Amino acid sequence: MxxxxxxxxxxxxxxxxxxxxxxxxxxxxxxxxxxxxxxxxxxxxxxxxxxxxxxxxxxxxxxxxxxxxxxxxxxxxxxxxxxxxxxxxxxxxxxxxxxxxxxxxxxxxxxxxxxxxxPLELIHVLRRWKMPPFLVESLAFMLRYLNLLSTERKTLQQARAARAGKKTGLITAWKTSAYIIATVLVRAFDRAERIYLAMKARGWKGL
Structure with a gap:
C-alpha cells in the first residue's frame, strides 16, 4: 500500500x-x-x-x-x-x-x-504555497459554484428555447435572461444553505 x-x-x-x-x-x-x-x-x-x-x-x-x-x-x-x-x-x-x-x-x-x-491545479499550487486556508477553500468553492451555475444556466436556456420554438424579440429576450439569472441565483443560495448545513452536521466549524 x-x-x-x-x-x-x-x-x-x-x-x-x-x-x-x-x-x-x-x-x-x-x-x-x-x-x-x-x-x-x-x-x-x-x-x-x-x-x-x-x-x-x-x-x-x-x-x-x-x-x-x-x-x-x-x-x-x-x-x-x-x-x-x-x-x-x-x-x-x-x-x-x-x-x-x-x-x-x-x-x-x-x-x-x-x-x-x-482550476484544480491552481488550488493544489496555492495549498502547496501554504496560502491561508480560508482563501484557498473559498476559491475552491467559488470555482465549483461557477461550473454549477454555468451548467444550470445552459439547462434553463435550452428549456426556454424548447418551449418558445421560435425567435423572440429583444424585450422578450431580456425578460427571459432576467428570469434565468434570478432562478440561478435562488438555486445557488438554496444549494449553499444545504451545503453549509451538511458540513455543519459533519462537525465542520470553519477554517
Missing amino acids: SDLRFGERARLLPAARHATIKLIIVLLLIVTAVCTPVSWWPLWGAILLIEVGLLIRNPPDSRFWWPRLPVFVLFLGSVALSIPLSQHFEQGWLRAAMIFERGMLAFLATTWLTTVLT
Missing part, C-alpha cells in the same frame, strides 16, 4: 511542479509589467512579445475569451481615460497609457494561465 502511494506521489510530482512554474511565470510577467517605469518602456514590448509567443503556443478558446476581450478593453479604456478626463484632457495622458498598457499585459498573461492551468 505504501509503495502504491509512493508511486502515485511520484507520478503527480512533475505535474505539480509544472503547474507551479506556470503560475510563477505569470506572476513574474504581471509584476514586471506593473513595476516597470516609463523610462524602461522597451521592457513592456519584450513582455508583450513573450505573452504573444505563449498564446501562440497555447492558444486559448476563442469562443470564450475573444468575445470578452472588447468588454475588457472598453472597461480598461474607460478607467484609463478617467485620469485625463478629471484634468479636462490637459494632462494625464501618459498615466492613462501606462494603466492601459499594464492592464492589457496582465490580461494576456491571465488568459494564457487559464489556458495551461486548470
